[in-house]
Amino acid sequence: MLRSLDPLDRLDSPVTSPGGLLQLLPPDGARVADPDLDPWVADIDGESLAALYEDLSVIRRIDVEATALQRQGQLGLWPPLLGQEAAQVGSARALRRDDFVFASYRENGVAYCRGVSIAELLPVWRGTALSGWNPYDVGMATPAVIIGAQTLHATGYALGCAIDGVDSVAVAYFGDGATSQGDVAEAMVYAASFRVPVVFFCQNNQWAISEPVGLQATRPIADRAPAYGIPSMRIDGNDVLAVMAAMRIALDRARTGGGPTFIEAVTYRMGPHTTSDDPSRYVDRVEREEWLAKDPIDRLERHLACLGLLTDALRASVTGAADAAAAELRRACLALAEPAALTVFDEVYAEPHSGLERQRREYGAYLAMFEGGAS
Numbered sequence: 378m379l380r381s382l383d384p385l386d387r388l389d390s391p392v393t394s395p396g397g398l399l400q401l402l403p404p405d406g407a408r409v410a411d412p413d414l415d416p417w418v419a420d421i422d423g424e425s426l427a428a429l430y431e432d433l434s435v436i437r438r439i440d441v442e443a444t445a446l447q448r449q450g451q452l453g454l455w456p457p458l459l460g461q462e463a464a465q466v467g468s469a470r471a472l473r474r475d476d477f478v479f480a481s482y483r484e485n486g487v488a489y490c491r492g493v494s495i496a497e498l499l500p501v502w503r504g505t506a507l508s509g510w511n512p513y514d515v516g517m518a519t520p521a522v523i524i525g526a527q528t529l530h531a532t533g534y535a536l537g538c539a540i541d542g543v544d545s546v547a548v549a550y551f552g553d554g555a556t557s558q559g560d561v562a563e564a565m566v567y568a569a570s571f572r573v574p575v576v577f578f579c580q581n582n583q584w585a586i587s588e589p590v591g592l593q594a595t596r597p598i599a600d601r602a603p604a605y606g607i608p609s610m611r612i613d614g615n616d617v618l619a620v621m622a623a624m625r626i627a628l629d630r631a632r633t634g635g636g637p638t639f640i641e642a643v644t645y646r647m648g649p650h651t652t653s654d655d656p657s658r659y660v661d662r663v664e665r666e667e668w669l670a671k672d673p674i675d676r677l678e679r680h681l682a683c684l685g686l687l688t689d690a691l692r693a694s695v696t697g698a699a700d701a702a703a704a705e706l707r708r709a710c711l712a713l714a715e716p717a718a719l720t721v722f723d724e725v726y727a728e729p730h731s732g733l734e735r736q737r738r739e740y741g742a743y744l745a746m747f748e749g750g751a752s
């Protein structure tokens with residue numbers, strides 16, 4: 378039998394916090410109590426809150442700067458995470474170094490928290506390399522663009538951890554849209570059957586490109602998990618403390634043999650799907666305004682102010698860190714060397730492959746037709 382904690386039990390109860398979400402920091406920043414979540418963030422003192430505030434602010438700045446660089450033609454594409462900072466920081470900062478993340482393209486905030494350098498975030502989006510970092514250096518795989526596929530990778534990795542007898546946990550990050558993919562269903566069935574130490578972390582940002590979540594989920598997405606035998610929590614994804622508490626509950630369950638947990642972090646994609654998208658064609662402005670009032674950084678600022686911790690010194694140091702990140706992003710982007718065209722065939726397979734060699738020859742011959750020839 379799976380161990381079930383109160384947050385799961387309360388999912389079916391009509392008397393949950395507003396909107397049916399588990400919450401510790403509402404938009405006005407006045408901390409609310411939650412008997413299930415509170416013990417899991419009891420150690421978060423003023424210093425920790427300030428560190429979270431810096432993470433959120435730096436990540437937003439990286440995201441905004443990268444979006445601007447794409448607009449200036451310096452990046453080919455960028456998938457903004459604007460509005461989802463708390464979901465990413467709260468969850469990623471709950472992880473241990475030996476845990477392993479399998480994410481989609483949008484988790485640049487998670488990558489930052491895992492220790493991926495700003496320079497390593499960029500090559501894929503500038504098109505100068507097929508991947509930006511060594512997964513084993515940071516405990517995070519490079520982004521999966523095949524929607525939902527990473528849930529299978531995470532489940533397999535986590536099963537390996539269990540077989541090895543280590544208590545590391547794998548976390549799959551994916552979106553609301555991904556929950557309609559077969560891969561996610563397969564991963565959840567498998568994880569439940571074998572009590573795999575994996576956390577399914579769904580950022581419900583209300584959109585799968587231009588498709589609103591309501592079209593594919595007439596019930597909360599978190600409600601699906603118990604049917605697989607997986608406990609779930611539906612949390613306010615713009616509340617960094619609630620996210621951290623939920624992730625710590627899930628990690629503890631996984632480490633102690635309780636198997637998988639599903640977390641639905643309810644948030645909002647404030648920007649376009651990617652820089653190639655024009656959300657003004659389908660997003661309701663009033664709805665977006667409503668979510669703007671629930672901004673994850675504003676509410677942490679209000680909370681810090683309530684505690685008397687939003688000092689000029691803190692503001693100055695956080696602004697300094699964000700400015701430095703933006704400058705580093707711009708510098709690193711412009712410094713990326715353009716790769717030789719034929720290197721696109723390198724490191725596709727570990728072993729030589731005749732089909733790939735044929736393609737390399739053909740492309741080389743094509744390039745040779747131009748001035749300068751193949752490089």
Ligand SMILES: Cc1ncc(C[n+]2csc(CCOP(=O)(O)OP(=O)(O)O)c2C)c(N)n1
Nearest residue numbers: 483522523524552553554555582584585586
């Ligand atoms: C298997 C697969 N089908 C379709 C796509 C095209 N696609 C790219 S992003 C996306 C929407 C994903 O939405 P969601 O899972 O909510 O993640 P979000 O982009 O909102 O973070 C789709 C359908 C894809 N990349 N892979």
Ligand SMILES: [Mg+2]
Nearest residue numbers: 552553584585
């Ligand atoms: Mg989505």
